[in-house]
Amino acid sequence: MKILNAGQIRALDAYTIKNEPISSADLMERASQAFVNWFINCFDVSKSVSIFCGKGNNGGDGLAIARLLHAKGFQVRVFVIEYTDKESDDFKQNLERLAGNLQVQSIYESHAMPELHSDQIIIDALLGSGLSRPVAGLLGDVIEHVNGATGIIISIDIASGLYVDKPNEKSDTIVKPDHTVTFQLPKLAFMMPQNAEFTGDWHVVDIGLDKRFIEETLSPYYYTDKPAGEALTKKRGKFSHKGTFGHALILAGRYGKMGAAVLSSRACLRSGAGLLTVHVPECGYEILQISLPEAMLSIDPNQRNITELPELSSYSAIGIGPGIGQEPLTVRVLDELLEQISTPLIVDADGLNILSKHPDLIDKLPEKTILSPHPKEFQRLAGDSANEFERLELARNFAKKHNVVIILKGAYTAVILTNGDVHFNSTGNAGMATGGSGDVLTGILTALLAQKYTPEDAAIFGVYQHGLAGDRAAERKTKTAMIASDIIENLGW
Numbered sequence: 001m002k003i004l005n006a007g008q009i010r011a012l013d014a015y016t017i018k019n020e021p022i023s024s025a026d027l028m029e030r031a032s033q034a035f036v037n038w039f040i041n042c043f044d045v046s047k048s049v050s051i052f053c054g055k056g057n058n059g060g061d062g063l064a065i066a067r068l069l070h071a072k073g074f075q076v077r078v079f080v081i082e083y084t085d086k087e088s089d090d091f092k093q094n095l096e097r098l099a100g101n102l103q104v105q106s107i108y109e110s111h112a113m114p115e116l117h118s119d120q121i122i123i124d125a126l127l128g129s130g131l132s133r134p135v136a137g138l139l140g141d142v143i144e145h146v147n148g149a150t151g152i153i154i155s156i157d158i159a160s161g162l163y164v165d166k167p168n169e170k171s172d173t174i175v176k177p178d179h180t181v182t183f184q185l186p187k188l189a190f191m192m193p194q195n196a197e198f199t200g201d202w203h204v205v206d207i208g209l210d211k212r213f214i215e216e217t218l219s220p221y222y223y224t225d226k227p228a229g230e231a232l233t234k235k236r237g238k239f240s241h242k243g244t245f246g247h248a249l250i251l252a253g254r255y256g257k258m259g260a261a262v263l264s265s266r267a268c269l270r271s272g273a274g275l276l277t278v279h280v281p282e283c284g285y286e287i288l289q290i291s292l293p294e295a296m297l298s299i300d301p302n303q304r305n306i307t308e309l310p311e312l313s314s315y316s317a318i319g320i321g322p323g324i325g326q327e328p329l330t331v332r333v334l335d336e337l338l339e340q341i342s343t344p345l346i347v348d349a350d351g352l353n354i355l356s357k358h359p360d361l362i363d364k365l366p367e368k369t370i371l372s373p374h375p376k377e378f379q380r381l382a383g384d385s386a387n388e389f390e391r392l393e394l395a396r397n398f399a400k401k402h403n404v405v406i407i408l409k410g411a412y413t414a415v416i417l418t419n420g421d422v423h424f425n426s427t428g429n430a431g432m433a434t435g436g437s438g439d440v441l442t443g444i445l446t447a448l449l450a451q452k453y454t455p456e457d458a459a460i461f462g463v464y465q466h467g468l469a470g471d472r473a474a475e476r477k478t479k480t481a482m483i484a485s486d487i488i489e490n491l492g493w
């Protein structure tokens with residue numbers, strides 16, 4: 001799925017109206033109907049509904065939704081906020097259509113707010129994608145009032161006060177919904193962890209905007225939903241043998257951190273690599289042989305740390321980083337690896353910390369190396385940023401400049417390709433914020449590279465499958481109880 005900016009969404013609306021063709025009032029009706037379909041799927045008519053409307057098209061949606069829900073038998077109260085005399089045409093039209101059906105209450109002043117009970121559902125139709133400045137005055141007071149309510153809050157299209165495609169100030173007044181029901185496409189703002197409380201659970205409803213226009217509109221932002229994720233799966237042919245799926249090499253672990261080697265290696269085997277060799281310090285010999293009999297070992301002469309690079313010629317992809325530490329001899333191994341490597345590479349964890357401390361090594365990274373930092377590792381690697389929008393830009397520039405694929409880990413993990421395109425992931429959950437979860441991803445990615453997925457596809461697909469396995473693990477164990485091994489046990493496609 002593509003993600004468009006506010007201007008592109010406006011153009012998409014206009015294009016659909018002109019070329020379908022459909023009147024803007026009918027498009028609003030279709031959008032409102034799509035919202036109502038979602039709504040009646042979730043709530044029954046025993047619920048009463050309070051709808052707060054602004055005077056633009058988002059408010060128009062609110063009025064149309066009020067009429068449609070009333071017709072379905074819901075008890076509906078409608079409030080129009082009188083913060084301006086300017087009304088959009090479709091707002092006016094829907095206000096007229098409401099007359100006779102439902103009484104509209106106007107709110108003129110901050111001290112005259114309606115009481116909101118906890119069993120009432122509040123629908124936020126104050127401002128949508130047309131937001132152009134911070135909310136203030138009466139509208140701001142209404143938002144504060146709504147946020148103070150204990151009932152369920154649902155925002156139409158986007159929480160009022162939240163920008164579609166740029167950062168808000170910390171002091172901005174924004175609705176904090178439990179749900180956002182958004183039209184046609186997810187919005188960039190939803191991908192930013194800083195906006196979590198301003199999106200709630202968000203749901204995309206199809207309102208029939210022009211698909212070809214969406215396809216042809218250039219945007220660097222994509223959302224890896226189920227169809228996009230599944231489309232990347234490579235089928236295993238009937239006549240394939242273990243050589244077909246490559247020979248992966250993972251360099252991981254040191255004394256006290258051998259678990260990282262076990263986790264990444266097991267995940268690699270569970271992700272379809274034909275063969276796996278793990279290079280570990282001597283102290284890892286028994287641990288690996290016993291816990292992972294399917295893996296072959298390359299034993300470093302050093303007892304505690306990785307200090308020597310194994311011979312590389314037989315491997316089809318290499319993963320380095322989990323638990324390796326940053327000892328000078330280990331740094332030298334990474335340096336030598338970068339000198340010699342001619343296969344796809346993924347660098348994670350301590351591998352990334354080494355790169356941060358030795359920036360000269362960044363220039364040696366082979367093109368399309370995958371780097372998979374969590375926010376702190378990325379900050380060490382690329383520097384500070386004022387907010388998550390800025391961090392994303394920093395990552396896009398870094399990926400383009402160094403010709404690498406970056407996996408910025410977090411909620412909606414962003415996979416950033418060498419051309420600066422960003423693919424936000426749809427799977428995963430907060431239960432995955434647990435030690436070893438990143439090591440698992442390294443193993444998955446190494447396996448995919450060994451199976452000749454391109455680095456771009458490996459990153460997008462690997463992150464997607466990692467999250468999916470995490471979702472299955474959470475379902476079986478709960479988010480609280482799940483650990484990284486559960487992610488591995490739930491891999492499979």
Ligand SMILES: NC(=O)C1=CN([C@@H]2O[C@H](COP(=O)(O)OP(=O)(O)OC[C@H]3O[C@@H](n4cnc5c(N)ncnc54)[C@H](O)[C@@H]3O)[C@@H](O)[C@H]2O)[C@@H](O)CC1
Nearest residue numbers: 013028031056057058127128129130131132133134135157
């Ligand atoms: N255009 C279309 O065809 C469709 C639009 N739809 C709805 O229309 C919304 C966008 O509508 P609009 O473009 O009318 O914009 P909004 O309804 O978001 O905003 C209305 C007006 O408020 C003003 N405004 C902006 N920021 C403000 C602030 N902080 N305080 C006070 N006033 C402010 C702007 O001048 C804007 O025109 C979407 O989010 C969606 O809900 C849907 O009905 C689907 C179809």
Ligand SMILES: [K+]
Nearest residue numbers: 124127158160
């Ligand atoms: K809204």
